[in-house]
Amino acid sequence: MPTHAQTHVQHTPPALSETEQALVRWEDDGGPAFEPPPAPQAGHWLRIAAALTERLPELAGREDVIVTCEHGTRSGAPAAFYPTTAQLEIDAALFAPLAPAAIDPARVGDEENYPVAWGALTHEAAHAAHSRWTTPPPQRGTALDTAAQLLEESRAEHAHLSRRPGDRPFLRAAVHTLILDDFTSQTPTDRWQAAAAAGLILARRDAGILDDDETDALQTTATAILGTDLLDTLAAIWTAAHATADEDGQSMLDHARAWCQALGTDPTGPEPAPDPAAGKQGELAEAIGKVTAAVAANEAAQTAAQEQAAAAQTARTRATAARAAHARQAAQTAEKVFAPGARPYTPGKATSRSSRSPVTGTRQPTRAEKAAAGHLARALRAAAYRERTTTQTASAVPPGRLNMRQALARDAQKAAGAIPTATPWVHTVHRAGATPPLRVGIAVDVSGSMSIATAPIASAAWIVAKAAALTDSDSRSATVAYDKSITAITAPGRTPARVTEFDASGRGHSLGEAIDALEAGAGLTQPGAGRLLVIASDGIYGAKEADRAAGRIAALRKAGCAVLWLAFAPDPLPLPGTTLVELTDPAQAAAAIGKAATTALART
Structure with missing residues (x-):
């Protein structure tokens, strides 16, 4: 039987350290005070032990246990619990490779940085909370005592998980430390050792700590050594032990006696000595090594999945915040562009007084424009009918x-x-079927190369605005002219009585900010409406201007808004994500916009 399973719960008080023995001598005969040499990082380990003592009640449900943390333990095990003195010791080496100055158990969540050490602490806390029975002194050191302590290992963890299921990852992380070190390449593969390995590993599987796929290697090895029937008998024993109450020591001893009888061992005698001739040495250690490797791989995959999910959630949160910030910025831009009597708005400037307006005046709509508005309104109503x-x-x-x-x-x-x-x-x-409204935003480039587009777009802007007003009370359209500044031609929610005319003699392109104004003003991202953005431009932009506008277009497309690019000159350079329509006759602009708006409304 591995010695580690026997030294988890120490029924005798820990041996006195050199310091404690010196203090006893001083009290007995007045000898000289003992001054131990200062250990490296001793102050940090005292702080860590105090913090672990402070955190232990949340694990063990008791406040009388003192935790010590030093390099090396008195029991020889990585961690141990002394029920007679309510002491718990843990080897400082379990925190490697962390520097003690970087360890702060007082901070909740810091245990994620040292899961193996915290898993060992959790295991001992499980003993402190649930191992409330002891083997009577006459039977200690017998095979019965060894089997009982073996069964107590998984029983205590099973009881702990019933209180704190969230501690499972830490117990899994400590499996290598708690078990594998007890099985070496010299461990024989006799029945007693194979049963011990099954009682430590497969019992933890049935306790809900390990998974089936992680224990397949040991299941196969143990079956080959013990046989299916005997392994099933042992599994029934540890399953019954898991259901045993914390204080029911007699039942635990009965389970241990049944364990010994199943293996043909005298429960009153010592545990069987290892049999070197029983089988290949190290076979059990190899199988358990595969188990711990599988546990580590699964935990790594789980951690990676959690980190990926957390990163995705962080990305979604940031994207949501970015969209909210963009929406606020777009609303502010729309307010500055479409305010009654507003001057051209130049992004990035506090005032727009120096910006020249491209608007040259207004005129009465022609009879043909009025007729076109009526035809478009009827087409839109037909497209909106459900x-x-x-x-x-x-x-x-x-x-x-x-x-x-x-x-x-x-x-x-x-x-x-x-x-x-x-x-x-x-x-x-x-x-009656719901009739979706129409939202149209038109952005016309008024840089010097776009003079051919000003007259047809001015006419189209009035036609679309008039048709939207005749179609549905909730329909709206807006048109802006942009160079380095943005100027409102038609405003959302207002039906223009006259056609606003403008020229094209500006410089620069603020298409990204123009799209922002139309997005917020005309509601191009709101679902439940036919939405269309029209851009009239030759597309000759600088790289930064194009990138800003392309990002806005991609966001609108993702939100379900159609984007139409009108080109009036050969070899246009439309931005990605737009539907290009090349017009040989500028007068066709109104018809092209009307067709695209009708299609957008019909698809809503």
């Missing part, structure tokens, strides 16, 4: 239309003494 929905509901009572077949069936059910289930009344409800 068939009414019909819902039929059958019931046992009026109102509704009587179904004679169901009525006769109901009468027959009553006559037969059965509970009537037929539903002879059919109620029909007709509901």
Whole structure:
């Protein structure tokens, strides 16, 4: 039997250290005071031990246990619990490779940095909380005592997980430290040792600490050594031990006695000596090594998945915050652009007084423009029309239309003494389909190379604004002219009485900010409406200007807004994500915009 399982719970007080022995001599005969040489980092380890003592009640549910943390332990085990003195010791080496100055157990969550050490502490805390029985002194050191302590290992952890299931990852992380070091390449593969390995590993699987796929290697090895029937018998024993109460020492001893009898061992004698001829040495250590490697791999994969999920959640949170910030910025831009009487707005400047307005005046709409607005309004209303929905509901009572077949069936059910289930009344409800509104934003480039587009876009802007107002009270459109500044041509929610004319003699391109103004002003990101952004430009931009605008276009496309790019000159350079329409006749702009708006509305 591995010695480590026997030294987890020490029923005798820990041996006195050199310092304690010197203090005892001083008290006994007045000898010279002992001054131990200062150990390296001793102050940090005292601080860590005090912090672990402070945190232990949350693990063990008791406040009387003192934790010591030093290099090397008195028990020789990586960690041990002394129930007679309520002391818990843990080897400082378990915290490697962390420097003691970087360890702060007082901070909740710091234990994630040293899961093996915290897992060992948790295991001993499980003993402090649940190992409330002892083997009677006459039976200590016998095979019965060894088997009982072996069964207590997984029983204590099983009971601990019933209180604190969140500690499972730490117990898994400490499996290598708690078990594997007890099985070496010299450990023989006899029945007693194989049963011990099964009681330490497979029992933890049944306790919910390890997974089935992680213990396959040991399951195969133990079955080959013990046989299926004997292994099943041992599994039944440790399963019964898991259901044993904390104070029921007699039952635990009975389980241990059954364990010895199953293995053909005298429970009153010492545990069997290792049998070097029983099988290949190191086979059990190799199998357990595969178990711990599988546990480590699964934990690493789980950690990676959690980190990936956390990173994705962080990215989503940041994206949401970025969208909210962008929406606020777009709303501020729209407010500055579409405010009544606003001057051209230049992004990045506190005032726009020095910005020249491209607007040259207004005129009355022509008869052809009025007719085009009416035709477009009718086309939009047709595209927005939705068939009414019909819902039929059958019931046992009026109102509704009587179904004679169901009525006769109901009468027959009553006559037969059965509970009537037929539903002879059919109620029909007709509901009109919701008519989606239209949202259109038009951005026209008024840099010096776009003079050919000013007149047709001015006409199209009035036609679209008038048609939107005639289509639906919730429909709206807006048009802006942009160079380095942004100027409102038609404002959302306002039906222009006159056509606003403008020229193209500006420099620079603020398309990204122009899209922001149209997005917030016309509501191009709001679902439930036919949405269209129209950009009239040759696309000759600088790299930074193009990147800013392309990002806005991609966001609008993702939100479900169609983007139309109108080009009036050969070899245009539309931005990615747009639908290019090259017009040989600028007068076709209104028809192209109207067609795209109708399509967007029909697809809503």
